Amino acid sequence: MTPFGIDPNIILFLLFLLGAGLGRVINICIEEIPREERVGAAWKRVGRRMRHLWSRYHIPIIGVYLTRSRKSTFSYQRSHREAFVELLNGVIFVLLYCAEVPFGDQATLQASGLYSSYAPDPLVVDSWMTPVMLLNLRYLFHLVLIESLMIATFIDFDLKIIPDGATMPALWIGLIGSFLFGLFYLVPVWFQEPSVVRLMAVYFPKQYSEYFVVEKVPEWVAQYPHLHGLTVSLVGMIVGGGVVWAVRIIGYWTLRQEAMGFGDVILMAVIGSFLGWQATVTVFVISPLCALGVVAVSIFFRQTREIPFGPYLSLGALLVLLGWPEIWPFTERICHLGPLLPILAIVMLVLLAACLLTTQLMKKLLGIPMHSETIWIEEWTSADQLSYQEGENADETQGRWDLSGWSGTRAGRGTQNYHQWKKGH
Numbered sequence: 001m002t003p004f005g006i007d008p009n010i011i012l013f014l015l016f017l018l019g020a021g022l023g024r025v026i027n028i029c030i031e032e033i034p035r036e037e038r039v040g041a042a043w044k045r046v047g048r049r050m051r052h053l054w055s056r057y058h059i060p061i062i063g064v065y066l067t068r069s070r071k072s073t074f075s076y077q078r079s080h081r082e083a084f085v086e087l088l089n090g091v092i093f094v095l096l097y098c099a100e101v102p103f104g105d106q107a108t109l110q111a112s113g114l115y116s117s118y119a120p121d122p123l124v125v126d127s128w129m130t131p132v133m134l135l136n137l138r139y140l141f142h143l144v145l146i147e148s149l150m151i152a153t154f155i156d157f158d159l160k161i162i163p164d165g166a167t168m169p170a171l172w173i174g175l176i177g178s179f180l181f182g183l184f185y186l187v188p189v190w191f192q193e194p195s196v197v198r199l200m201a202v203y204f205p206k207q208y209s210e211y212f213v214v215e216k217v218p219e220w221v222a223q224y225p226h227l228h229g230l231t232v233s234l235v236g237m238i239v240g241g242g243v244v245w246a247v248r249i250i251g252y253w254t255l256r257q258e259a260m261g262f263g264d265v266i267l268m269a270v271i272g273s274f275l276g277w278q279a280t281v282t283v284f285v286i287s288p289l290c291a292l293g294v295v296a297v298s299i300f301f302r303q304t305r306e307i308p309f310g311p312y313l314s315l316g317a318l319l320v321l322l323g324w325p326e327i328w329p330f331t332e333r334i335c336h337l338g339p340l341l342p343i344l345a346i347v348m349l350v351l352l353a354a355c356l357l358t359t360q361l362m363k364k365l366l367g368i369p370m371h372s373e374t375i376w377i378e379e380w381t382s383a384d385q386l387s388y389q390e391g392e393n394a395d396e397t398q399g400r401w402d403l404s405g406w407s408g409t410r411a412g413r414g415t416q417n418y419h420q421w422k423k424g425h
Contacts, residue, residue, distance in 0.1 A: 240272025
């Protein structure tokens with residue numbers, strides 16, 4: 001289903017070059033976005049840096065090693081990690097295309113890695129898109145999410161923060177794109193197994209039985225595709241951010257420390273705006289499994305047990321997109337519970353709080369400190385030394401004629417500039 005019948009190998013090669021080229025922009029974003037708090041100012045810095053990219057030293061991957069050669073005239077040596085980011089971005093572009101877009105002239109929507117029985121079909125819904133357009137446009141739509149996650153991931157690794165400049169533009173693109181195209185969702189915002197709904201109706205009075213609709217997918221999903229696309233994105237954003245927010249509150253209540261940062265809340269909201277709430281909840285379940293090995297190692301070999309969680313949320317989102325055919329059947333069974341899902345969510349949050357409280361109780365019984373205490377380590381810096389010396393004798397010639405001496409003595413005391421000004425130099 002490649003557009004215009006182009007050879008898939010050519011498309012994959014061009015996608016790798018595009019991904020590696022955009023990887024250079026990703027590296028600039030990783031450097032510049034954390035320097036500004038406001039989103040607009042951060043992207044202005046990125047724009048100013050991009051004006052100087054027309055040089056052989058900015059060639060993706062290869063340019064990194066040109067700056068490290070002996071004959072390089074570049075102002076600094078680019079790091080090996082920049083080459084890794086550019087290579088990784090190119091590889092992800094290729095892998096995601098292979099997962100989402102089936103090859104071959106006779107390929108159908110059913111051959112796509114994101115297909116399910118609930119997936120949108122432009123031939124059924126009144127849409128201007130053809131199946132080929134849907135698959136390729138949705139792929140580009142998901143690339144926006146991937147690039148945002150790449151920026152947030154490496155900033156979080158470096159600084160343990162996720163600035164709004166890395167996430168908020170993608171959040172708006174997710175909402176607006178879902179509304180304009182309408183068919184970018186993976187599964188509808190709501191579906192259910194009719195037998196489960198009928199079973200619930202048994203426990204309510206007969207006058208309320210009419211409220212237990214038994215249609216598998218609501219009719220308005222096909223009637224209003226653009227409104228439904230926006231709803232999928234909005235609900236995904238709310239559920240994604242809300243799940244992390246709830247865990248954040250429960251973690252602070254039980255552990256008396258911040259369990260997850262607010263940047264993680266926004267990051268999950270971004271993922272939800274692109275993938276919908278079902279896939280986003282799946283991401284949240286997979287991400288701790290991705291981080292489990294790192295946590296186990298960090299406990300024994302690192303001084304701090306704190307790790308940035310944003311990179312593992314990003315990895316979970318990528319795995320959901322790449323492994324959707326294997327992941328979705330398990331998630332689908334849970335989603336069939338329909339009206340029981342909110343109750344299940346509340347039970348899971350209560351169990352999480354109970355587990356954390358039990359852990360704290362066990363720590364108390366074993367004599368382990370329940371709450372980590374921040375230890376302030378005093379450090380005497382060169383600035384402290386200069387301030388001390390200046391305070392000891394602000395003017396050693398006070399009340400006397402100015403004595404000439406070695407300028408290094410006054411420089412060490414931090415008073416050299418003052419005496420030069422006093423003499424009119």
